[in-house]
Amino acid sequence: MKCLRLFYLLVYCVIFVGSASYGFAQSDGGISGNFQIDAQTYKEDTLIGAEAIAEKMRSNGFLNLNFTKGAFSTGIRYEMYLKELNGFDKNLGGENGNTGITYRYARYSTEDYEVTVGNTYEQFGNGLIYRTYAERGLGLDNSLDGAKIKLTPVKGLQVIGLIGRQRTFFNLGAGIVRGGDIDLGLNDFLENFGQGILPSTFQLRVGASVVSKFQKDSDPVLKLPENVLGYATRMSMSFGDFSFNTEYAFKYNDPSAANNLTYNNGKALLLSGSYSTRGLGINVSMKSIDNMDFRSDRSAILTNLPINYLPAIAKNYTYRLLTLYPYATQNNGEIGIQGDLFYTFEKGTLLGGKYGTMITLNYSRVHGLDTTQIDEFTYNSEFLKFGKRKYFEDMGIEISKTWSKEFKTNIGFMQQYFNKDVVQTPGYGLIKASIIVAEIAYTFAPKQTIRMELQHMSAKHLEIDNQGNESDALPNLDGNNGNWMYALLEYTLAPSWFISAFNEWNYGNYYDGTKGDKPDLRIHYPSGNVIWVHDALRVQLGFGRIRGGVLCVGGVCRVVPASNGFSLSISSSF
Amino acid sequence: MKNLFLAFGILIFVVGVNSCDIITPPYREEVIIDTTVIIDTTVPIQKALLIDYTGYRCGNCPKGAEAAATLHKNNKGKLIVIAMHTGRTFAEPTGKDGFIVDFRTTAGEQLYNFLGKPGQPTGTVNFVSNGAKREISFTGWATEVQKQLALTPKMTLKLTWTFAADSVLNLKTDVKYLQAGAGQRLAVYLVEDSIPNAQEDYRLTTKPQIIPDYIQRHVFRGVIGGGDAFGEAMTATAAGGTFSKTITYDFKGKGFNVAHCSVVVSVIDDVTKNTLQVEEAHILK
Numbered sequence: 001m002k003c004l005r006l007f008y009l010l011v012y013c014v015i016f017v018g019s020a021s022y023g024f025a026q027s028d029g030g031i032s033g034n035f036q037i038d039a040q041t042y043k044e045d046t047l048i049g050a051e052a053i054a055e056k057m058r059s060n061g062f063l064n065l066n067f068t069k070g071a072f073s074t075g076i077r078y079e080m081y082l083k084e085l086n087g088f089d090k091n092l093g094g095e096n097g098n099t100g101i102t103y104r105y106a107r108y109s110t111e112d113y114e115v116t117v118g119n120t121y122e123q124f125g126n127g128l129i130y131r132t133y134a135e136r137g138l139g140l141d142n143s144l145d146g147a148k149i150k151l152t153p154v155k156g157l158q159v160i161g162l163i164g165r166q167r168t169f170f171n172l173g174a175g176i177v178r179g180g181d182i183d184l185g186l187n188d189f190l191e192n193f194g195q196g197i198l199p200s201t202f203q204l205r206v207g208a209s210v211v212s213k214f215q216k217d218s219d220p221v222l223k224l225p226e227n228v229l230g231y232a233t234r235m236s237m238s239f240g241d242f243s244f245n246t247e248y249a250f251k252y253n254d255p256s257a258a259n260n261l262t263y264n265n266g267k268a269l270l271l272s273g274s275y276s277t278r279g280l281g282i283n284v285s286m287k288s289i290d291n292m293d294f295r296s297d298r299s300a301i302l303t304n305l306p307i308n309y310l311p312a313i314a315k316n317y318t319y320r321l322l323t324l325y326p327y328a329t330q331n332n333g334e335i336g337i338q339g340d341l342f343y344t345f346e347k348g349t350l351l352g353g354k355y356g357t358m359i360t361l362n363y364s365r366v367h368g369l370d371t372t373q374i375d376e377f378t379y380n381s382e383f384l385k386f387g388k389r390k391y392f393e394d395m396g397i398e399i400s401k402t403w404s405k406e407f408k409t410n411i412g413f414m415q416q417y418f419n420k421d422v423v424q425t426p427g428y429g430l431i432k433a434s435i436i437v438a439e440i441a442y443t444f445a446p447k448q449t450i451r452m453e454l455q456h457m458s459a460k461h462l463e464i465d466n467q468g469n470e471s472d473a474l475p476n477l478d479g480n481n482g483n484w485m486y487a488l489l490e491y492t493l494a495p496s497w498f499i500s501a502f503n504e505w506n507y508g509n510y511y512d513g514t515k516g517d518k519p520d521l522r523i524h525y526p527s528g529n530v531i532w533v534h535d536a537l538r539v540q541l542g543f544g545r546i547r548g549g550v551l552c553v554g555g556v557c558r559v560v561p562a563s564n565g566f567s568l569s570i571s572s573s574f
Numbered sequence: 575m576k577n578l579f580l581a582f583g584i585l586i587f588v589v590g591v592n593s594c595d596i597i598t599p600p601y602r603e604e605v606i607i608d609t610t611v612i613i614d615t616t617v618p619i620q621k622a623l624l625i626d627y628t629g630y631r632c633g634n635c636p637k638g639a640e641a642a643a644t645l646h647k648n649n650k651g652k653l654i655v656i657a658m659h660t661g662r663t664f665a666e667p668t669g670k671d672g673f674i675v676d677f678r679t680t681a682g683e684q685l686y687n688f689l690g691k692p693g694q695p696t697g698t699v700n701f702v703s704n705g706a707k708r709e710i711s712f713t714g715w716a717t718e719v720q721k722q723l724a725l726t727p728k729m730t731l732k733l734t735w736t737f738a739a740d741s742v743l744n745l746k747t748d749v750k751y752l753q754a755g756a757g758q759r760l761a762v763y764l765v766e767d768s769i770p771n772a773q774e775d776y777r778l779t780t781k782p783q784i785i786p787d788y789i790q791r792h793v794f795r796g797v798i799g800g801g802d803a804f805g806e807a808m809t810a811t812a813a814g815g816t817f818s819k820t821i822t823y824d825f826k827g828k829g830f831n832v833a834h835c836s837v838v839v840s841v842i843d844d845v846t847k848n849t850l851q852v853e854e855a856h857i858l859k
Contacts, residue, residue, distance in 0.1 A: 090689075090690035090707075091707045095703075169707070171704075178593060212593030212594065214593070218716065218717040218720070219603075219713065219716050219717070222601055222602060222603065223597050223600075223601055223602070223603055224597070225594070225595035225596070225597050226595055227593045227594050227595045228594065228595070229593050229594030252594050252596055253596060253597055255601075255713075256713065257711035257712065257713045257714075260634060260637060260776075261637065261713065263597060263601055298713055299710065299711035299713045299714035300711070301693060301711060302693065372779070373777070373779050375599075376601075376777070377599075377601045425663055426631070426633055426774070427631060427668070465781040465782075466780075466781045466783065467781065476668065
């Protein structure tokens with residue numbers, strides 16, 4: 001492996017020196033990139049469940065380096081996990097920490113075509129059958145190592161073909177992925193035959209994609225499909241203030257660890273529409289998925305080796321207490337709807353005041369699909385029907401108002417229904433939570449702002465059965481439960497300094513020292529951060545107790561264990 | 575350019591049309607099990623140890639147990655299976671619904687923590703790592719088991735034991751080295767088979783998804799040969815030499831059903847932690 005890394009470095013040295021000496025095109029070459037290092041110290045804190053970490057301090061880091069000269073570009077990414085920050089997949093750091101070049105590519109690109117060899121990222125449509133991407137916060141990187149060709153034979157028409165194996169930590173996955181996508185932007189395409197065939201207010205785009213994976217069947221017990229095919233078709237259109245987007249995907253039998261070895265076909269339907277006009281915006285969407293977990297290794301689980309991406313249908317909140325119960329997409333089956341409404345009361349009206357007032361309403365609801373088991377390996381499901389079991393529901397209202405040039409507020413009230421039994425851990429029942437948030441920002445001097453957040457969550461834990469019937473019995477509880485309060489104070493000295501302190505208090509925890517075998521868990525989680533920004537450089541130093549939880553990005557989640565210690569993050573781009 | 579586009583279109587067509595295998599029932603391979611397999615003890619045989627990390631409150635774990643049972647049957651005399659109930663999420667007793675007895679052990683938790691508390695069901699085959707990862711999802715066990723059984727053995731194990739009327743097991747292990755070995759450890763585990771106890775099983779379609787009288791197979795009961803989950807250090811031994819160790823274990827007051835108990839002895843590489851050879855002895859058989 002070390003020899004291979006050395007080889008890569010040598011190849012890149014040759015390419016860089018060679019390109020600098022002889023040049024691939026007429027323009028001068030340029031180097032760009034970015035880096036980030038995140039480090040954290042760990043102190044054992046048995047009360048919050050923060051484990052002792054043998055290394056005491058751990059660090060994740062990466063450097064992206066890109067070189068472009070004319071139509072040619074190349075790049076590498078160096079990554080290090082010494083060892084991986086607690087909560088990231090342990091395969092990143094391995095037993096003794098890992099470093100190495102995990103991403104390298106060379107690309108030649110013209111107006112008509114683009115050829116890339118090495119690692120590539122790509123998304124077909126909404127990603128229902130193919131999306132390779134990196135989400136560093138989750139430790140997810142499923143880039144395809146192989147070749148990709150992108151053709152634009154005529155204006156408005158783009159065709160993509162690719163083949164390769166996916167990254168899994170510091171190795172490649174067992175399967176080979178092949179795929180193609182065709183995308184037709186009708187407005188641009190018709191311009192090849194003359195101007196104004198379609199009105200400029202009407203935009204139409206259609207596309208189709210196909211992806212297949214191969215993995216050898218060496219299972220002596222089951223007959224497994226070595227080649228698994230998925231396909232998708234899509235359309236998006238906009239007309240005036242309206243827009244509409246839809247995609248349907250299908251996947252043939254693909255028994256795997258992630259879908260409990262079912263031989264059912266998979267399918268997914270995504271519909272979304274929006275209306276936007278001055279002062280008003282409305283978005284509605286609907287999604288139904290059944291057995292659409294698609295990976296290039298049938299034994300892979302969690303964030304390892306996904307081929308596709310199933311978008312989340314729940315609002316992604318940034319307020320701290322609203323991240324306690326985040327919804328994770330259930331790839332094996334769910335159906336949901338979401339709607340958002342934004343309305344701005346105009347300036348000078350009774351409710352708008354001098355600067356206007358914005359009100360935001362949100363509602364989302366996700367259910368399971370009702371299924372009937374046919375035999376050990378197959379089941380019947382009702383694809384477009386809301387099943388009996390509700391997985392998640394969220395409704396909220398936020399009112400944002402600017403009172404003066406110096407003073408702004410945002411208040412919100414949300415109610416959540418979180419079926420932890422399904423979404424996270426069986427046996428942990430249902431959580432019904434009401435959350436209120438208030439945010440105040442006051443600019444008291446040029447470049448100096450004080451911002452304060454106050455939040456409260458009232459949470460009730462109930463038992464629930466697999467038919468969706470609730471009971472008042474107390475389910476299993478983990479260390480974080482019951483009611484919470486949160487307060488944050490942040491001082492900004494623009495443009496370089498941000499200093500904040502906050503505290504989360506689990507004052508309503510069931511375990512008050514008298515119940516079960518647990519100590520009093522009505523714990524405070526105080527923390528602070530100092531951020532310094534200078535041009536592209538950003539340095540963040542933090543300290544405190546951080547509660548454990550689950551971090552989700554776009555419905556894909558990882559566990560974040562509780563921690564106590566210092567954190568340092570340095571990032572920049574060039 | 576036009577040729578390139580044409581070739582590309584053909585490639586996508588080929589991918590779309592040909593790259594799919596549709597499997598129709600029956601989904602199981604027609605496996606013919608050779609019940610006449612005789613383990614010839616005069617010929618060194620490489621054996622493998624499959625540890626199934628499980629939990630009685632893990633609704634997906636019966637599928638793992640079933641995969642382990644099938645592999646055990648298909649590799650009769652060569653594959654040794656241990657089920658370790660580990661972790662808080664799926665193995666911690668709740669005190670209700672039949673989840674009373676705590677099947678977790680100190681050594682089991684040590685191994686589970688060593689793996690980084692992976693999601694269950696999962697398993698290790700000879701504790702080998704594929705890259706940085708040792709745990710393998712149950713769909714991947716068969717492949718790894720075949721790989722491990724195909725290795726050339728470095729040693730053979732001979733177990734000689736007596737079980738006295740006063741409930742004391744006296745077990746002697748002779749490790750005969752076929753090639754010189756150093757930096758190894760000897761671990762002796764106790765396993766109890768066929769314990770009826772409740773088990774969650776998500777294959778059940780009605781609530782509660784619990785089988786009250788589920789038969790828990792190959793349940794790990796702990797280390798009985800000294801040391802931790804990786805046993806105790808062995809002395810370096812030349813090729814052709816034998817390392818011997820004798821242990822005693824008193825079953826009195828332990829509550830284990832000796833008729834269902836077996837002892838699993840494994841030789842472990844101290845650096846890689848891989849199982850190099852393993853043997854099982856059913857105490858009363």
